[in-house]
Amino acid sequence: MKKFCSIIAALSMALAIALPLSAQIQTPAPSPTAEVKTKVGLTDVTLLYSRPSIKGRVVFSADKTAVVPFGSMWRTGANSATKISFGDDITVGGVAIKKGDYALFTSPGATEWKVMFFKYDSPGAGDYGDKTAVATWTLKPQKLSEKVETFTLDINDQTLDKANINIMWENTKVSIPVSADVDAKVKASIDRVMAGPSSNDYSAAATYYLTTKKELNKALEWIQKANAMTAKEPQFWTLRTESLILAELGKKKEAIDVAMRSLAAAKEAKNQDYISMNEASIAQWKK
Incomplete structure (x- = not known):
């Protein structure tokens, strides 16, 4: 019993010390x-x-x-x-x-x-x-x-x-x-919607279909539209997407041609990741 009382006393003292350190009194703010x-x-x-x-x-x-x-x-x-x-x-x-x-x-x-x-x-x-x-x-x-x-x-x-x-x-x-x-703003929004999907919209849709292996002919149509809409030369990443779709469709020669364009653009941009990926794909499709 004496030991139990000692334990209770020790716990009470610990709580008495800890509470002032952790407890905070909350009152309504005068100016909330x-x-x-x-x-x-x-x-x-x-x-x-x-x-x-x-x-x-x-x-x-x-x-x-x-x-x-x-x-x-x-x-x-x-x-x-x-x-x-x-x-x-x-x-x-x-x-x-x-x-x-x-x-x-x-x-x-x-x-x-x-x-x-x-x-x-x-x-x-x-x-x-x-x-x-x-x-x-x-x-x-x-x-x-x-x-x-x-x-x-x-x-x-x-x-x-x-x-x-x-x-x-x-x-x-x-x-x-x-x-x-x-x-x-409304006119710009109307013009944007009425003009139809952007190159980014076509590219995103094509990439999704390529990733999920759905309707690859439709994916090819979309990525080619995206690349055709680019103001100057298509970007190396969208060209790579087109080459991968062509390869999936068994069109290896066309895939290599597009991959070569992607490779050249990646070299100009000094993007080593796309340089390596294109070189590997071209080597594989030439076999």
Whole structure:
């Protein structure tokens, strides 16, 4: 019994030592992180920001004790710099913005807000004060009829190619208009599909049929279309695929002719793997 009690005591002491090292107390974040993802037209737009709440304070005011005094440079959220990402080039407030990540800062005022995009290179909000903005806009704030307790960014008021990035807190809303060039993308997509399969599509289909030994005559038709569609000389790897299909079909002489072209192209590209594979195949098919 004494031995058992000693074991229990030892285990209790070990747990008492280990728990402070491994246990972590979790509490709700005062300004939880939020992520908003959507498309404007065909362009991916993502907002990553933290959401402070009013908690009885004055948010926007000329008073220096306000959460965000007029004229101050604000990270437009809490904690880290607010990040906005565009998957393609886009137009924001009439200004062309390149695809990429940006830090969103604002300088609120009673009758107008200054909105700024900086190239995003750090989550630290204090790292942007001495940097030059990629683009700056002056926008009119709107007064909301209902109070927004928790700071909110959303992407709303969407049409086929337009939307607003809305900044909302307390009784204030500021909308940043964005638009995407949908017509050019849709037309390019239509033209691509209507033009039929690309050389890569034909090559991939032919390679699959060669690998699975299915309908080799169809595979030959596809790889020859792929090689004929190449702007200049066909690539050495697609020529090799054609030679292998010809060999599988028993057309050794034609296979050697195409393999010789693949070999010459591989030598020009200094690709030793394809040089060796073609030389081995040519030697085998000549037997």
